[in-house]
Amino acid sequence: MTAIVQVRDLARDYSMGSGAVHALRGVSFDVDEGEWVAIVGPSGCGKSTLLNLIGAVDTPDSGALTIANQRIDRLSDGEATAFRLRRIGFVFQRFYLMPALTAAENVELPMAEAKLPRDERRARVRELLGYVGLGERADHRPSQLSGGEQQRVAIARALANRPALLLADEPTGELDAATGLEMIDLFRRLNRDGTTIVVVTHDAQMADAAQRRIQMRDGAIISGGLA
Amino acid sequence: MPIRLAVLALWRHPARTLLALLGIAVSAALLLDMVMLATGMRENFQGFLMLKGYQLRVAPKGTLPFDSDATIDSATALVSAIARLQGVIAVSPVLGAQVQTTSPADSNVSAFTLGVFPDVQGDYELLRGTDLSDSTSLVANDLWLTATGHAIGDTVSLAVGYDPQLRTVVGQRRLVVRGVARFFYIAATQPTLAMRLPVLQAMGGRERQDRVSLVMVKAAAGVDAEVVRSRIEKVSARVSAFSLEGATSAVEQRLGYFRQLALVLGSISLAVGVLLVTTLITIGVNERAGEIAVLRAIGVAKGSIVRQVVTEGVILTGTGAIAGIAIGLVTATWLERILADFPGLPTTFHFFVFQPRDAGIALGLLALAGMLAGIYPAWRAASLPIAVTLRREAVA
Numbered sequence: 001m002t003a004i005v006q007v008r009d010l011a012r013d014y015s016m017g018s019g020a021v022h023a024l025r026g027v028s029f030d031v032d033e034g035e036w037v038a039i040v041g042p043s044g045c046g047k048s049t050l051l052n053l054i055g056a057v058d059t060p061d062s063g064a065l066t067i068a069n070q071r072i073d074r075l076s077d078g079e080a081t082a083f084r085l086r087r088i089g090f091v092f093q094r095f096y097l098m099p100a101l102t103a104a105e106n107v108e109l110p111m112a113e114a115k116l117p118r119d120e121r122r123a124r125v126r127e128l129l130g131y132v133g134l135g136e137r138a139d140h141r142p143s144q145l146s147g148g149e150q151q152r153v154a155i156a157r158a159l160a161n162r163p164a165l166l167l168a169d170e171p172t173g174e175l176d177a178a179t180g181l182e183m184i185d186l187f188r189r190l191n192r193d194g195t196t197i198v199v200v201t202h203d204a205q206m207a208d209a210a211q212r213r214i215q216m217r218d219g220a221i222i223s224g225g226l227a
Numbered sequence: 228m229p230i231r232l233a234v235l236a237l238w239r240h241p242a243r244t245l246l247a248l249l250g251i252a253v254s255a256a257l258l259l260d261m262v263m264l265a266t267g268m269r270e271n272f273q274g275f276l277m278l279k280g281y282q283l284r285v286a287p288k289g290t291l292p293f294d295s296d297a298t299i300d301s302a303t304a305l306v307s308a309i310a311r312l313q314g315v316i317a318v319s320p321v322l323g324a325q326v327q328t329t330s331p332a333d334s335n336v337s338a339f340t341l342g343v344f345p346d347v348q349g350d351y352e353l354l355r356g357t358d359l360s361d362s363t364s365l366v367a368n369d370l371w372l373t374a375t376g377h378a379i380g381d382t383v384s385l386a387v388g389y390d391p392q393l394r395t396v397v398g399q400r401r402l403v404v405r406g407v408a409r410f411f412y413i414a415a416t417q418p419t420l421a422m423r424l425p426v427l428q429a430m431g432g433r434e435r436q437d438r439v440s441l442v443m444v445k446a447a448a449g450v451d452a453e454v455v456r457s458r459i460e461k462v463s464a465r466v467s468a469f470s471l472e473g474a475t476s477a478v479e480q481r482l483g484y485f486r487q488l489a490l491v492l493g494s495i496s497l498a499v500g501v502l503l504v505t506t507l508i509t510i511g512v513n514e515r516a517g518e519i520a521v522l523r524a525i526g527v528a529k530g531s532i533v534r535q536v537v538t539e540g541v542i543l544t545g546t547g548a549i550a551g552i553a554i555g556l557v558t559a560t561w562l563e564r565i566l567a568d569f570p571g572l573p574t575t576f577h578f579f580v581f582q583p584r585d586a587g588i589a590l591g592l593l594a595l596a597g598m599l600a601g602i603y604p605a606w607r608a609a610s611l612p613i614a615v616t617l618r619r620e621a622v623a
Binding site: 048049052055057058077078081082083084085086088090092094096098099100101109110113114157158161 | 232235517518521522614617620
């Protein structure tokens with residue numbers, strides 16, 4: 001299998017008042033194309049920091065990070081933005097849909113930013129909302145949708161520009177148990193259809209559903225990384 | 228998409244947006260009024276002096292036209308000399324004097340009287356009746372007719388001087404009211420008459436013999452009035468000649484206070500508008516920090532965020548400015564009515580002159596202000612650290 005994510009000796013410190021906090025201390029692992037990996041560990045262990053680095057919304061202090069054969073640890077802001085738009089799909093714990101836009105418009109947003117032709121965007125929106133089971137809710141605003149439905153719209157938005165990698169930060173964190181299970185089923189289906197997924201989670205069922213689990217503690221990988 | 232997102236962002240707080248629009252509309256109205264006042268007075272003054280196409284005024288040396296009682300002697304020779312100058316197509320000598328009614332039946336009404344030649348005069352337009360056809364003709368304004376109770380066709384007795392000790396009048400003449408006129412350069416509250424120039428000179432006796440207060444000069448189209456002005460001053464050392472530009476400049480110096488006031492108030496209104504929009508949009512950006520961070524995280528470029536936020540400012544100021552122009556025109560009409568009552572102002576003079584260009588200037592300045600107002604919040608929005616903001620939002 002080809003490694004779509006290659007993380008080598010990644011370190012990230014934050015300065016916090018009295019001194020530096022070592023959020024990540026030399027983390028290394030690979031994620032193969034089509035793989036579904038869950039990153040687990042206690043709060044504050046560096047999971048979300050790691051996800052932000054893989055998603056190019058933050059830059060490491062040291063180490064190397066390659067996604068889809070592209071070094072992203074030293075990208076300029078503009079290059080990182082373009083990379084996120086085309087190659088990364090983000091799913092957040094709190095969905096973060098634009099409240100003033102409809103479900104369809106939320107899904108269309110990254111495609112509009114990527115300057116896809118309107119007809120192509122509309123067709124893709126229908127396809128994606130159908131895929132996540134919300135074909136009939138396209139014209140609803142986030143406030144008219146349940147938490148589970150909002151998260152499905154967020155997933156459709158994340159897939160809009162056919163990203164190489166789907167990153168999810170606690171995607172079931174705001175959902176009840178039953179809806180959480182539906183979300184796990186959706187991730188399973190996505191992965192089965194070829195989507196590479198890296199998910200940060202506290203949800204044991206979500207972690208169990210993944211093909212591999214990377215266990216972290218105090219900014220380091222304690223299992224599931226490179227030997 | 229940035230325009231739609233900007234509209235939706237503003238629509239999210241309709242009451243706040245409406246209040247801001249009102250504030251900008253008031254600011255825009257004030258700005259428009261100030262622009263109209265600042266440019267209107269100058270434009271209007273030029274048009275005011277050019278009502279009959281006379282670009283030049285010749286007054287006694289060292290005075291402005293009708294600035295004093297001074298007169299120019301040997302007027303006939305001077306007028307002939309000016310008329311012979313290259314580029315001059317018309318010359319209109321004017322004598323001004325106070326004239327009283329003297330008939331026992333009339334109340335003693337004092338009127339400012341112009342002595343002119345009717346075929347070249349540039350001081351009035353005839354509203355009713357006939358012009359100064361002969362040396363017994365008189366033209367009056369409505370105010371004089373109302374004050375004396377006379378009408379067209381009446382014969383009136385007039386004199387240029389009255390000695391209260393001897394109780395005698397000087398230069399008495401009986402004239403017939405032939406027409407009613409509107410005098411361009413005379414205060415709306417001033418009873419005014421016009422008669423032929425030789426008649427008024429004769430009524431004035433030796434003191435006004437062959438004298439005029441002012442000579443109006445019309446230059447041919449395409450001739451530089453400034454060149455004609457210097458030629459006139461070479462003809463006689465006893466006169467000062469003013470071109471339209473010179474007169475405008477002299478008046479501008481005297482009206483400098485108004486223009487400065489207009490400039491200061493206009494600038495303040497613009498600054499208030501900018502601060503209002505900046506504050507409102509900055510609040511909006513702070514409220515939407517999480518959303519903006521998410522947009523950046525999913526790949527929306529800084530430029531798109533900046534465009535969206537600046538668009539919010541332009542929409543706010545643009546909409547407010549359109550409403551403000553309507554308010555500004557209403558308030559200008561109202562202020563014009565107040566200022567028109569200022570003593571000594573001719574009826575033909577206006578302070579506020581609406582010109583599409585003024586509205587364009589006001590709109591352009593406000594659109595620019597809207598963009599400027601959006602720059603700071605846009606810069607803030609585009610500079611948000613994505614990871615930190617998302618973490619902060621998650622904790623909140």
